[in-house]
Amino acid sequence: MIKVPAAREFSALEKNYLFTEVRRKTQKFLTENGGEVINLGVGDVAFPLPPVVVEAMVKATLEMGDNARFKGYPPEGGYPFLKEAIAGRYLKRGVKIDADEIFIGDGAKSDTSSFPDIFGRADVLITDPVYPVYADSSVLRGNRVTFVRGNKQNRFLPSPRGVEKKPYLIFLCSPNNPSGAAYGHDGLKEWVDFALETGSALLFDAAYSAFAGVGVPSSVFEIDGARECCAEFGSFSKSAGFTGLRCSWTVVPKELKCRKSQVSALWKRRQSVKFNGVSYVIQRAAEAALSERGITECGPAVEIYKKNAAAFTAFFKARGIWHTGGELSPYVWIECPKNLSSVEFFNGLLSGCRVVGTPGSGFGKAGEGFFRFSGFATENAAAEAVRRFERSDLFR
């Protein structure tokens, strides 16, 4: 037996990661009952990689097998071709980011959970309900977490008004996971202004930016002053179907300084100790997803996910069930009918409709009594889910 103690922070976590637990319960149900379920739980992709991405990967793989063209360790921070493609993506949206402000990672989970490593023990400000990784990784880091609660009154778009003014690491995700709600320009500006006023770092998770529409910022850098207080995390998972490939990026603007240190230098140094980069083949895949053809070929899946979310929304609206999201987001967030708790509703939905969703309580205290439906499904699966909802007593 090892006498070095386990990190005590682990005891403050739930036993299982939320989606591990959802998977476990689903498996148990299937083992006991047989048959199939429709999975609207974890936000995993429902469609294969588009041809342009597949072609780029095959080409890059053949290069890796070629004596004159193979690649070894990727350059620190990522290949210039991908960083430039991402900078180009921002520029199209009117946001100027330099390629050397971009750092390639293997997923927004890794990036968002590791970025706080470069800061000392800190106060962390997190909206609730929230992607569990921000809170769990803050707990593991030994940071103190303050939650700003979302609720029906603020339509799950809490503002920093009333929050004690001191320097925080702020996590913000918009369009939001899990609520699907998205800040408009003014709502996001309130957060940026709060960060500037308090000397906070605003860590903006833009993993769902492909779903943002007119009037909704797809990047925090659309807001004045953000370059002095924000870093941004982007992902290919949902926009280009990369959940099974693993590629992401972090934007750390030159103006972002932490006392005497440039934040980008700290992040670079942290990554040089704990990360050896993303495969050349995957970086070429990501580059292809950002090409003109890539944008054309990745679009339809995003549209289907949106349509699915819209179909769920239409049903809930017809039944008078309180809901948000689903328009600028693949997620629909509802108030559980009949005053059911999140887990009661999860169980009822699984046994009654054979549909898996995610209990809102898994995303934080403010999520109790609410439930997340993911639009990441085929059109057929989503339509069948709606038919089952229609037949079910749960929504009456």
Next chain:
Amino acid sequence: MIKVPAAREFSALEKNYLFTEVRRKTQKFLTENGGEVINLGVGDVAFPLPPVVVEAMVKATLEMGDNARFKGYPPEGGYPFLKEAIAGRYLKRGVKIDADEIFIGDGAKSDTSSFPDIFGRADVLITDPVYPVYADSSVLRGNRVTFVRGNKQNRFLPSPRGVEKKPYLIFLCSPNNPSGAAYGHDGLKEWVDFALETGSALLFDAAYSAFAGVGVPSSVFEIDGARECCAEFGSFSKSAGFTGLRCSWTVVPKELKCRKSQVSALWKRRQSVKFNGVSYVIQRAAEAALSERGITECGPAVEIYKKNAAAFTAFFKARGIWHTGGELSPYVWIECPKNLSSVEFFNGLLSGCRVVGTPGSGFGKAGEGFFRFSGFATENAAAEAVRRFERSDLFR
């Protein structure tokens, strides 16, 4: 400006990661002087991926583009097919590891630097000279580091004799990076016994196990008692040319317990918060490298790296220069001739021979006055390097 302070641990690190610094100096030399250099510095691969790996990746990529066969998020801890292939690799060497004791990662750097996250602040015991990542990540974690010095007397195979007896996280790498020295069965057993006696966790880095030969354990689990005190890190980087693909594994035996916790459960929980797995395509590539055909096709590169190291060794022997490694390792470790410091020798070698190596001092205090040559090069490059050594005044 952000008022959240930077983690104070960063100020205890060197400004740049060792190999970043070597690359910077090399670039500076090339900018000022033009021409080319032979790179025997960073241990990067010199050959393309073997055909069996390329074929497996193309096949997996086409699956990812196929509506019936694409994959989303990889299963936590890795795909069973790869875990079973790795278990099979151990079994061939007479070591029984269960597939569910194996966790797939994106590189031994990530795995070795992150594994200590599951323990509380600890005393870390590290041999010196050493792969800088163990020490740097320990510093970032806020752990206290004790070094056990390698030297000419112990042939850079320090033993735990004389070390204060208390529970440590012990990092051990054999065949060793940077010294190329490899523990025999008895030498490694001393470390395992020390870990058992002190309640330490021995974190064994087997990244160079493909170079271990007869009489040298290629896994710490060849030693009695290791399952109660050891975890092991393996990598495809050097054995199968995966530096540009990124795949690794960690073995955490069921018997490994940390007071009331199973260490594997802690590692699984840590990874569920901070990592989302390795691409399906890369895991298929790794599986292919472990197949019969993969072993046959990966072998020649390893043999060339060994031959290169042997050619360097023959030269140093002929010149009466003290050296170790180079037989069971791709690395040769020499005492700098003429009492030069590691950095003086680096500079002399770069300007005099246009050969890049790695200053021993970059691997720790005990490395001062020593120097690492990497056999990761083509045969032609290694032969040309030896010719330049022969003509140089540095070795006279």
